[in-house]
Amino acid sequence: MINALPLVLAAIAAWLAIGALGLVRPRNLIYVGRVLFTTGALIGLLLAIVALLALGQVGQTVVLPLGLPDLPFHLRLDALSAFFLFLLGATAAGISVFSAGYFRASEGAAPGLLCLQYHTFLAAMACVLIADDAYIFMVAWETMALASFFLVTTDHRIPEIRRAGFLYLLIAHIGALAILLCFGVLQGETGDYTFDAMRSVTLQAAWPSIAFLLALAGFGAKAGLLPLHVWLPEAHPAAPSPVSALMSGVMLKTAIYGLLRVTFDLLAGQLWWWGVLALVLGLATALFGVLFATVQTDMKRLLAYSSIENIGIIVAGIGLTILFKSYDKTLLAAIALTATLYHALNHAFFKSLLFLATGSVLHATKERSLGKLGGLIHRMPWVAWLALAGTLACAGLPPLNGFVSEWLLLQAFLFTPSLPRSFINMLVPLAAAALVLAAALGAYVMVKFYGVIFLGRPREPNLAYAHDAGRFERVALVWFAAGCLLLGLFPVQVIGLVDAVNALLLGATVSRPGMSWWLLAPIDADRASYSPVIVLVVTVGVLLLTIQVVHRQYHGRLRRGPVWDCGFPAQTPRMQDTAEGFGQPIRQIFEQFFRIERMLPTPFDAQPRYFVKAGDHLWYWLYLPVARAAEWMARLVARIQQGRISAYLMYSFLTLLALLFFVR
Amino acid sequence: MTAASFVSQLLQLAIALLLAPLLLGWVNQCRAWLQNKSAPSLLLPYRTIRKLFHKDAVVAENASPIFRITPYIVFSAMALAAAIVPSLATDLPFAVAADAIALVGLFALARVFIALAAMDLGTAFGSMGARREMFVGFLAEPALLMVLFTASLISGSTLLPTIVETLAHREIAIYPSLAFAGVAFTMVSLAENARIPVDNPATHLELTMIHEAMLLEYSARHLALIEWASALKLFNYSCIGLALFFPYGIAGASEDWLAILVATPVLIGKLVIGGFSLALIETLSAKMRIFRAPEFLGTAFLLAVLGMLVNLLLGS
Numbered sequence: 001m002i003n004a005l006p007l008v009l010a011a012i013a014a015w016l017a018i019g020a021l022g023l024v025r026p027r028n029l030i031y032v033g034r035v036l037f038t039t040g041a042l043i044g045l046l047l048a049i050v051a052l053l054a055l056g057q058v059g060q061t062v063v064l065p066l067g068l069p070d071l072p073f074h075l076r077l078d079a080l081s082a083f084f085l086f087l088l089g090a091t092a093a094g095i096s097v098f099s100a101g102y103f104r105a106s107e108g109a110a111p112g113l114l115c116l117q118y119h120t121f122l123a124a125m126a127c128v129l130i131a132d133d134a135y136i137f138m139v140a141w142e143t144m145a146l147a148s149f150f151l152v153t154t155d156h157r158i159p160e161i162r163r164a165g166f167l168y169l170l171i172a173h174i175g176a177l178a179i180l181l182c183f184g185v186l187q188g189e190t191g192d193y194t195f196d197a198m199r200s201v202t203l204q205a206a207w208p209s210i211a212f213l214l215a216l217a218g219f220g221a222k223a224g225l226l227p228l229h230v231w232l233p234e235a236h237p238a239a240p241s242p243v244s245a246l247m248s249g250v251m252l253k254t255a256i257y258g259l260l261r262v263t264f265d266l267l268a269g270q271l272w273w274w275g276v277l278a279l280v281l282g283l284a285t286a287l288f289g290v291l292f293a294t295v296q297t298d299m300k301r302l303l304a305y306s307s308i309e310n311i312g313i314i315v316a317g318i319g320l321t322i323l324f325k326s327y328d329k330t331l332l333a334a335i336a337l338t339a340t341l342y343h344a345l346n347h348a349f350f351k352s353l354l355f356l357a358t359g360s361v362l363h364a365t366k367e368r369s370l371g372k373l374g375g376l377i378h379r380m381p382w383v384a385w386l387a388l389a390g391t392l393a394c395a396g397l398p399p400l401n402g403f404v405s406e407w408l409l410l411q412a413f414l415f416t417p418s419l420p421r422s423f424i425n426m427l428v429p430l431a432a433a434a435l436v437l438a439a440a441l442g443a444y445v446m447v448k449f450y451g452v453i454f455l456g457r458p459r460e461p462n463l464a465y466a467h468d469a470g471r472f473e474r475v476a477l478v479w480f481a482a483g484c485l486l487l488g489l490f491p492v493q494v495i496g497l498v499d500a501v502n503a504l505l506l507g508a509t510v511s512r513p514g515m516s517w518w519l520l521a522p523i524d525a526d527r528a529s530y531s532p533v534i535v536l537v538v539t540v541g542v543l544l545l546t547i548q549v550v551h552r553q554y555h556g557r558l559r560r561g562p563v564w565d566c567g568f569p570a571q572t573p574r575m576q577d578t579a580e581g582f583g584q585p586i587r588q589i590f591e592q593f594f595r596i597e598r599m600l601p602t603p604f605d606a607q608p609r610y611f612v613k614a615g616d617h618l619w620y621w622l623y624l625p626v627a628r629a630a631e632w633m634a635r636l637v638a639r640i641q642q643g644r645i646s647a648y649l650m651y652s653f654l655t656l657l658a659l660l661f662f663v664r
Numbered sequence: 665m666t667a668a669s670f671v672s673q674l675l676q677l678a679i680a681l682l683l684a685p686l687l688l689g690w691v692n693q694c695r696a697w698l699q700n701k702s703a704p705s706l707l708l709p710y711r712t713i714r715k716l717f718h719k720d721a722v723v724a725e726n727a728s729p730i731f732r733i734t735p736y737i738v739f740s741a742m743a744l745a746a747a748i749v750p751s752l753a754t755d756l757p758f759a760v761a762a763d764a765i766a767l768v769g770l771f772a773l774a775r776v777f778i779a780l781a782a783m784d785l786g787t788a789f790g791s792m793g794a795r796r797e798m799f800v801g802f803l804a805e806p807a808l809l810m811v812l813f814t815a816s817l818i819s820g821s822t823l824l825p826t827i828v829e830t831l832a833h834r835e836i837a838i839y840p841s842l843a844f845a846g847v848a849f850t851m852v853s854l855a856e857n858a859r860i861p862v863d864n865p866a867t868h869l870e871l872t873m874i875h876e877a878m879l880l881e882y883s884a885r886h887l888a889l890i891e892w893a894s895a896l897k898l899f900n901y902s903c904i905g906l907a908l909f910f911p912y913g914i915a916g917a918s919e920d921w922l923a924i925l926v927a928t929p930v931l932i933g934k935l936v937i938g939g940f941s942l943a944l945i946e947t948l949s950a951k952m953r954i955f956r957a958p959e960f961l962g963t964a965f966l967l968a969v970l971g972m973l974v975n976l977l978l979g980s
Contacts (some may be wrong), residue, residue, distance in 0.1 A: 009782055022811065083810050102762075134727075162727075164882045212667050233948050235734030309776065369695065375726070375786065375788065377728045377730070377784075378726070378728060385698070388730075392773075392776070393827070395776055396769070396772075397769055397772055397773045397776060398762070398766055398769040398770060398773060401767075403769050404915075407765050407766065407769075410765055410809075411765075411822070414813060414816055414817065415820065423977055426973060426976065428814070429972040429973060429976065430811075430969065430973075432813065433806060433810055433965070433969045433972075435810045436800075436805070436806040436810070437965075439806075440772075440801065440802040440803070440805040440806050441802050443772055443775075443776055443798070443801070443802070443805075444798045444799070444802045446776070447776055447780060447783075447798050448798075450780060451780055451783035451784075451791070451794060453780070455728065455730065455780060455783045455784045455786070456784065456785070456791065457726060457785075457786030457902075465801075474827055519739065519760060519761075522761075526763075526821055526823070526826055527820065527821045527822070527826075528763050528821060528822040528823060528824070529760045529761075529763060529823060530761070530762060530763055530765070530766050531761040532762035534758065534762075535766065535770070537762055538740075538747075538758065538761070539737075539740045539741060539744055540740075542739070542740040542744065542899050543733075543736045543737060543739075543740040546736050546739055546740065546889070550717065550885050550889070553717070554717045555716060555718045557721065558720070558721045558722075558723055559720055559721065559722045559723070560722075560723055560724070560725050561722045561723070561724065561725065562724065562725060563724040563725070563726070563786075563787055563880070563881065564724070564787075564880065564881055565785075565787040565788060565789055565790070566789060566880060568788070571787065571788070573786055575787075575788040576783075576786045576788065576791045577783070577791035577792065577794075577795055578786070581795070582791070582795050583794075583952075584795075585795065585799040585955075585958075586802075588927065588955065589958050592866075636785070663914065664808050
């Protein structure tokens with residue numbers, strides 16, 4: 001039994017202190033990078049260990065006399081917080097080590113300033129996770145949004161990045177507004193904004209549903225749920241790669257945390273249609289994200305859309321959990337929640353790995369466009385081989401981690417036909433079909449990502465000078481790749497940890513006594529089982545055996561020769577598939593989902609130019625009309641702006657009269 | 665888990681490894697007969713593999729280790745799949761390691777690696793083949809999963825041995841959900857094994873090939889392993905189909921040695937008929953344009969989902 005909460009607070013304070021220390025010598029790379037960021041990484045690691053130890057313990061609370069008078073900060077550490085703190089700590093540790101070697105003096109803001117924003121961001125996320133009243137939650141939430149806004153706009157001299165940052169801030173605030181309203185509903189009429197008070201309030205009639213919808217909208221905006229996803233593919237590519245990794249790996253998960261906290265902890269009961277709504281919305285987001293990922297040409301945008309896909313899968317898992325919980329099938333709910341949390345953890349690891357790998361590629365080549373990369377496995381073997389682990393994990397292939405959580409989620413879907421409503425029983429197989437379609441397309445995206453960047457021949461001559469990642473970057477990539485492998489190989493142990501959250505939120509656990517350490521069998525061994533260790537051992541065993549037998553029995557002679565390619569003589573690297581080319585079949589099949597702008601050259605063009613752009617319909621159907629309406633209203637309001645002092649005095653006078661009339 | 669189950673496991677794996685090229689030879693022979701050609705020897709696939717093993721491997725100068733390791737990975741994945749699919753017996757120690765979903769995952773692993781290897785050299789045909797293979801896979805894989813889900817819903821388990829045990833001990837009748845699933849499975853198997861009408865295994869006509877385009881750069885032992893793995897894949901898909909739709913004759917968990925001895929000729933008999941049907945389908949249909957493939961596979965996907973819904977609605 002350890003007293004974990006003070007240690008978490010110490011970690012938060014240490015991160016803030018490190019951030020402040022960055023301002024002492026902001027331009028000194030050795031000091032900021034090697035000293036401060038590595039210390040920050042160490043604190044992340046310690047936080048992960050503390051959270052792991054706290055996972056099995058009962059909730060601890062503390063009241064900090066900070067903030068406004070009579071309004072202290074309530075903090076609480078329970079299993080749900082501990083799980084997400086572990087995710088934050090473990091991911092932050094790797095990303096901080098990467099950052100230690102990543103930031104360069106010449107680019108954008110001073111490294112010391114970045115160090116401040118980065119560590120404030122980390123501390124704010126940790127605060128969100130342990131907040132136990134709406135006040136500190138919103139303060140931490142907004143600090144998180146602002147810190148990440150400044151990180152996104154690091155290269156603020158580029159107009160697109162300023163625009164991306166603005167869009168991000170705008171949607172973050174729409175989301176924050178919804179969350180604030182949600183807390184307003186949740187407090188009932190007590191005026192007490194501690195989470196403890198909210199738990200004990202019973203809301204009448206439609207209010208719980210309104211609270212849930214507000215939470216879904218508010219946290220969905222942060223997570224990138226349809227239709228509030230538009231900021232994500234803009235902000236992620238704009239930010240420096242470690243920040244993209246942190247935002248995609250951890251910040252999106254704080255939104256998942258918030259949704260879980262409100263739905264399962266603060267609200268007393270769940271209704272079945274919330275689950276259906278979350279399920280449908282999540283799957284729509286997943287399919288949307290993966291379809292757009294297939295047609296992207298910028299490697300970080302591609303990963304951003306892939307994050308939208310994964311968040312969709314996670315929210316679909318939450319929907320399924322709500323559905324089961326509302327019918328009191330707690331064991332099934334526990335499986336669905338386990339799959340959800342497991343996928344959140346997996347996504348944090350493999351997406352951080354991939355974003356960091358793009359960071360190394362970006363540094364080595366100064367190029368983000370897939371069409372100008374290629375063949376980097378020869379120049380950057382470390383990055384390429386470690387990124388392969390992330391690619392396979394993200395594609396959901398055994399024995400890596402992405403597969404386990406998808407497997408669990410599919411099992412949860414398969415157990416469904418025991419619900420009392422027949423149309424839900426009809427919906428669930430369709431949802432399972434949509435999920436596997438998204439997963440299969442995810443593999444398509446990942447082959448494109450990896451194949452175009454790391455395989456093939458370099459598409460540009462300057463790629464020959466690309467250098468491999470530095471020491472710090474390698475350590476970080478190894479950390480995440482090892483995480484992907486271990487999380488994939490030992491699902492029983494991971495589920496043992498996640499069960500603490502299941503027990504807290506649902507009162508049921510997936511682990512049973514007598515479960516063997518190597519065999520994952522969630523309900524019982526006759527229904528379904530999967531053993532990644534055996535799959536790996538047998539596959540590698542057969543592989544080594546085959547190599548041995550083939551070499552002994554025959555020979556191992558090997559000659560190197562030029563590429564054959566059906567004997568086609570004049571080949572250039574430009575004949576390989578580009579990113580557009582690789583995504584073209586998907587773009588053609590799902591043409592109506594994209595808003596496609598094409599320029600085809602005519603045969604008589606002296607300088608033929610071809611381009612195709614796959615845009616987002618929602619941008620034109622939803623966002624532009626809203627923006628135009630806002631402008632139109634602003635113009636209407638502007639009419640009363642006369643610029644003459646007498647008019648303004650008149651307005652004040654009329655307002656005063658109206659107020660007097662009302663309060664009379 | 666007993667010694668006997670390990671023996672039947674190894675026996676099944678050995679038979680799969682040995683018979684897989686024969687099945688390919690049989691299909692080619694039937695096709696030649698049906699198309700009024702003189703048939704190649706039944707043993708031609710073995711001779712091809714043996715010949716390839718003896719040759720010196722030629723690997724392109726800019727090939728990365730991914731290119732060289734892929735044949736081994738694909739072969740291992742297919743061998744593991746052959747150990748999991750109950751073709752002779754249901755008492756298989758390895759089968760608990762991977763259920764139907766993990767089996768599809770293994771196929772996907774092999775597909776992703778072979779696509780990556782095809783992109784590795786940066787040739788025009790290689791990346792075209794990789795793109796098309798993933799393109800076929802992204803619809804075929806979900807359809808296959810849906811077929812397996814239908815069977816899982818009937819038997820209440822995703823473990824293939826349990827599915828076979830349940831299906832084999834039901835009253836023999838035409839179950840509507842399985843009928844839908846069967847049609848979908850046939851279509852998926854054609855696509856996944858690069859057969860007509862989606863792909864043509866005999867083609868080297870550059871613009872129409874899918875699977876072959878990815879293998880163009882492979883030679884000698886690497887090509888031999890991939891050819892063998894392709895044969896194994898066909899064998900595995902045939903065995904999945906037999907296990908789901910004709911599960912009779914597979915030795916159950918409670919049965920003894922004799923059952924396995926009986927199961928072997930039964931399996932061979934079923935494969936002989938299955939191989940002939942495959943050749944018949946290939947003879948009767950024409951290869952379709954690549955952009956018709958999504959319609960074909962989309963139909964398979966919808967049929968599989970329909971099978972699952974029918975099962976939920978009618979309970980059969």
